[in-house]
Amino acid sequence: MKLKKSKRKIDYIVVHCTATKEGRNHSAKEIDLWHKRLGWRGIGYNYVIQLDGKIELGRDVDEIPSHAKGYNSNSIGVVYIGGVDINLKPKDTRTTEQKEALLTLLKELKTLYPNAIIQGHRDFPKVAKACPCFDAKKEYRGI
DSSP: OOOOOOSSOOOEEEEEEOOEETTOOOOHHHHHHHHHHTTOSSOOOSEEEOTTSOEEEOSOTTSOOSSSTTTGGGEEEEEESOEEOTTSOBOOOOOHHHHHHHHHHHHHHHHHSTTOEEEEGGGSTTOOSOTTSSOHHHHTTTO
16 A cells, blocks of 8 residues: 655654454544544544454544544554454554564655654553553554
């Protein structure tokens, strides 16, 4: 997939999970509906990673996303489907395909935004969530 470079200044690439049950796939279109029900313009993330590793486009990168309060204007949001177990407890549910796709996508995003910091949603101040349910900042610090 050829990525479009945003006209916005990007300081952060933020990794999220959908906080949906392990093994259940959801589409960018579904997430768009969920977010519209919350009163948003549409899907808050820029990229969605399916269980099979397929990457779907979310909100256009030139539009301000809605995924990290206080940091939306200068960030890109990437979400993988999953993040909780059958009992809705936080868990790194990434499939092998998702891990590979996420790594590839983040490397491509870093070529577009070399100074951007990659971190999980949970790494921002005042975020009381486990999202993305693994230590993205540590896992991707070498990119």
